[in-house]
Every structure is written in C-alpha cells, then in structure tokens.
Amino acid sequence: MALRVVAVAPPELPASGLGRHTLTSADPASLFNACRVAGQRAANGTGAWGDSNWAGSRASRRESVLLMHSLVEDMARFDALLERFEPNLLLLGAMSVCLPGAVACAVRAKQRLGDRVHVVLGGRHASETIWRAGGTVRHHPGSPVRLIADGTLPPVFDLVVAGPGEHVIAGLGEVIATATQPATSADLAAGIADEPGDWIASWADGDLPRAVTSRRPTFSRDQLPSPAEIFGVGASFDVFGGRLTGHVFSDTGNGCVFDCDFCSERRSVTGGLVDLGNGADRLVRQLRAVSDVVAADAPGRGASAFIEDSTILGGSPREITRLVDLLDRTDLDIRFGGQFTIDQILSRTDLIKGLTEVGMDYVFIGVETLDPGGIGGMSKDRRPDGAAWMSRTEQAIDQLTQLGVQTGAAVLFGLGEPHRDRLALLRQLSDWRDRYGGPWPVSLNWATQHPLRGADGGTGYRYSEWSVPAGEWAEAFDDFGEATTRYPLSGCAPPVLAEVQEIRATFHALYERPSDGGAR
Numbered sequence: 001m002a003l004r005v006v007a008v009a010p011p012e013l014p015a016s017g018l019g020r021h022t023l024t025s026a027d028p029a030s031l032f033n034a035c036r037v038a039g040q041r042a043a044n045g046t047g048a049w050g051d052s053n054w055a056g057s058r059a060s061r062r063e064s065v066l067l068m069h070s071l072v073e074d075m076a077r078f079d080a081l082l083e084r085f086e087p088n089l090l091l092l093g094a095m096s097v098c099l100p101g102a103v104a105c106a107v108r109a110k111q112r113l114g115d116r117v118h119v120v121l122g123g124r125h126a127s128e129t130i131w132r133a134g135g136t137v138r139h140h141p142g143s144p145v146r147l148i149a150d151g152t153l154p155p156v157f158d159l160v161v162a163g164p165g166e167h168v169i170a171g172l173g174e175v176i177a178t179a180t181q182p183a184t185s186a187d188l189a190a191g192i193a194d195e196p197g198d199w200i201a202s203w204a205d206g207d208l209p210r211a212v213t214s215r216r217p218t219f220s221r222d223q224l225p226s227p228a229e230i231f232g233v234g235a236s237f238d239v240f241g242g243r244l245t246g247h248v249f250s251d252t253g254n255g256c257v258f259d260c261d262f263c264s265e266r267r268s269v270t271g272g273l274v275d276l277g278n279g280a281d282r283l284v285r286q287l288r289a290v291s292d293v294v295a296a297d298a299p300g301r302g303a304s305a306f307i308e309d310s311t312i313l314g315g316s317p318r319e320i321t322r323l324v325d326l327l328d329r330t331d332l333d334i335r336f337g338g339q340f341t342i343d344q345i346l347s348r349t350d351l352i353k354g355l356t357e358v359g360m361d362y363v364f365i366g367v368e369t370l371d372p373g374g375i376g377g378m379s380k381d382r383r384p385d386g387a388a389w390m391s392r393t394e395q396a397i398d399q400l401t402q403l404g405v406q407t408g409a410a411v412l413f414g415l416g417e418p419h420r421d422r423l424a425l426l427r428q429l430s431d432w433r434d435r436y437g438g439p440w441p442v443s444l445n446w447a448t449q450h451p452l453r454g455a456d457g458g459t460g461y462r463y464s465e466w467s468v469p470a471g472e473w474a475e476a477f478d479d480f481g482e483a484t485t486r487y488p489l490s491g492c493a494p495p496v497l498a499e500v501q502e503i504r505a506t507f508h509a510l511y512e513r514p515s516d517g518g519a520r
Helices: 029-044 047-051 058-062 071-085 096-116 124-129 144-149 166-178 185-191 227-231 276-297 317-328 342-347 349-356 389-402 419-436 472-476 497-511
Strands: 005-009 065-067 089-093 118-122 130-133 136-139 159-162 200-205 208-213 244-248 303-307 334-339 360-368 406-413 442-446
Touching: 005 029, 005 071, 029 047, 029 058, 029 065, 029 089, 029 166, 029 227, 047 166, 058 227, 058 276, 065 071, 071 096, 089 096, 089 166, 096 118, 096 124, 118 124, 118 166, 124 130, 124 144, 124 159, 130 159, 130 200, 136 200, 136 208, 144 200, 144 208, 159 185, 166 185, 185 200, 185 208, 227 244, 227 276, 244 276, 276 303, 276 317, 276 334, 317 349, 342 349, 342 360, 342 389, 349 360, 349 389, 360 389, 389 406, 389 419, 406 419, 419 497, 442 497, 472 497
Parallel strands: 005 065, 005 089, 089 118, 118 159, 244 303, 303 334, 334 360, 360 406, 406 442
Antiparallel strands: 130 136, 159 200, 200 208
C-alpha cells in the first residue's frame, strides 16, 4: 500500500492560546530532526518514501507536519490533516507535558481511521520513561506502554519508541508500505530490528509491556541530513531582524554537559557528548544548508540560525575554535545565536569574540534563579564559592553587550525559592535591560518534574493529566514556556495561583514599557 504520513507535535495545553511573550517557533525542530532521514529518502525517491506523500517539494512535505499548542484551538487543523491525507502512519513526538495531547490526537485518529492508521509515539517523554538498565527494559510509572497495560490510557499507540528516531521512522514507513494488511505492533517492531540507533520499540500486549531493542546501537551522525534541506525554514526570530531562522544542531548528543537536578537534558540521564570531534564540521554544514534553503525558497529574506545545542558544542574550546576557523573560510551571509552558560561566557572571552566575528550576534543564557545556593546549587554554577551568581550574570551580559551581542534569558521558578526572590529577579533583569539593552527576550518557566528514567526523586508521576488545566491557571501561565500545577519538582511545593498572577502582572508592568535600550 502507498505510504501516507502525518507528523505532529501534540499540544501541551487543553485550551487557551500562547501568551504574547511566550517564546516559540513556527518550526517543530525536534520533530523535523526525528523525521529527517525519512524525509531524505522521500526527497531522493528512495523506497516506499519515494512513493509517499512526502516525495514532493519541501513546501509540500511541510503541509503534513503540524505543531500544536492547544487542543481546543488546534484540533480543527489536526482533523483537516486526517481528512486530507488519511495517513497510515501517524507520528507523534511528545514531551511529558504533552502526553495528554498525544493521547487525544491518537484517539481522534483511531476513531476516524481505525486500524488503517498506525500511531507511533516518540520524543523526550518516551525516552525518559522507557530505558535499559542492566540489560533489562525498564518502565517508569509514566511510561505510555505501562499506562496502556494497566488500563489508565486507551490502547491507541501501536508503538512507543524511546531513543533516536531518525532511522526507526524511515524503517517503519517501509514496513507499513509493504504490509498486505495493517501491521500489528509486533510486526512493526520486528520490521525495524536492524535499523541503527540506540532505541527501544515497546507496546502493550494486553496487560504486559513488550519491547524490541536495537541490534545496531551506533550510527554515523555525519550522514544525517540537515532538517532545513528536508523541511525548509519557516521560523523567523525577532532578534535576527526579519531574517528566516533555521534550527541547527551539531548532533553531539541528546543533552547537556552539565547535570543540574531539575533539567531534562542533564548529563546523567541523557549521556555524555557523542562524536564531539566532528561537531563543528556538522554545524557548518547545517548553517550552510539554512543559508542555501532560504536563498532558494525565500530570496531576499536573509538567513539566520539558532544552534540548538544545550550549549554550543558543549563549550569545547577546541571545537569552537574550529567552528570559527571554518566559518571564517566560508562566504555565508548568516547571523546566528545559541546558548552558553554564564561561566562559559566569562571563561571563554576570546572564543566568544571569535564567534561574533563570524556571525554570532545573539546568546541565550539560563539565569534560572536569583541565588543558586538557596535552591541547593546548580551543576552549571561552576564558581559557587566565588563572585555571586547575579554579579557574574551581569558581568556576562556586559561583556556580550560590549561585543555587540544581544542577550536573551530564561528564568525558572518553582525550584524552592521564596516568592520575593522571583519578583526581585524580574526587577533585576529589567534593570539590566535598561542599562545594557538586554536580556530580551525573557522566557518565563515554572519547573516541571521530568521522569528522568526514574531519577525523579521518587515522585513517580504518571503524566496522564494535563500539566496546566484550562481556565484561570492557563491564563496565569499564558506567558510561560514550561509550566505545571500538577507535576512540581520533588520536594517543592506546587505553584500558588495568586503568586503566579503577581509574577505575570509584574512581568507585564516591567516589560511592556519602553526600555532605555542600553544607554551605555
């Protein structure tokens, strides 16, 4: 049968749209990343993908990919995709807070298409709730497979895939296209057993979780295509002055070099860096792909990119030096940004300056909290006995400003800090914006306990309910990125509505007034 594919990033909210200050992108970067090998096969006319609905142009391929935020507001768009494409493969990539949204999408697809559609769930939630330990596949209480097996969730996922999905997705398409009738979960898993990558494919067989694990855990990251060349570039970050913005990756791993307890990208869960020695070369290829795609698809717009590494190339001096050298020898007209920690900025001044000379003019920093010591510390706070966190943060912003680099910042509440510190942090960031012109934008977040392959402080959340309910809570959190009322960090109290409302009001009062724009 001909392969017909729809790929969706399910919503994190039951209702209510995004606030005007929420940082978001028009492109579902993680979903594009997971689907890029399959998309490459489609673009090259290879196998079943070459005869699928993804075999056309980048623009036509994007038409069957959907990024959702609110179930109520976005379900009509999802229904339209089901009606138009009648997919026999529905790919859902979800974070933990999106699990209820993924279930709702899967239920709707099964109601409309029955067993003609194979629903496959992947993404960070699957990878944090299904893992291998001591040669055994383990399931967190929030594992979708475990929740189906115990009757908490309806049996709407034919397969749940933990780990890298690039080759798995490509293989699933071949299995479905060659089947003479709808494939069973066991058929799907058996059909991809030789696909490379350290993945686990799991499903519920009645009340028992089953799993197949990869026979070929390694693969060449150098052979992965750029998401931009497969799906195009549709985002445009304000900080880049109207240029289209591609999401680029060095493909050096799934997480961060640091190990902050609250973070879903912490090293002890996601593993260390992988093939760092070729990271700069891969990054340059992806930057060139963004530049070429924008020139071809939207001439005159100009290209920019955001490097999605937790910190650019893990902060490696050797690889950053190579990146600067490679870019210095290219003719790319591209502006770019990425993330560094406060202490990376302060300890790598010459490297940061070198990056600015080859196009970097935006750095996003995780300020997180007013006083790391008050929340038990942070792994990325590398000098807890030195200058105060806020003093070093200001020093980093000042340094970047002098180099002509705009800064953005993330703050993370719900780490155990007193409410007064939250308001003081917002006022401090606003004062710096008046003095230095940044940080702006500022991303507000409320810490959510992630499954972390069981390293979740014993919370054992199941994630089967919406993280933020509709109504007054959704309104209070509408300028936030990550947020929760139901899944606070282990040992931390859930948010108080009046306090969140005060944060929102303070944020609006501070940031919806003209800034001095950096008078220095």
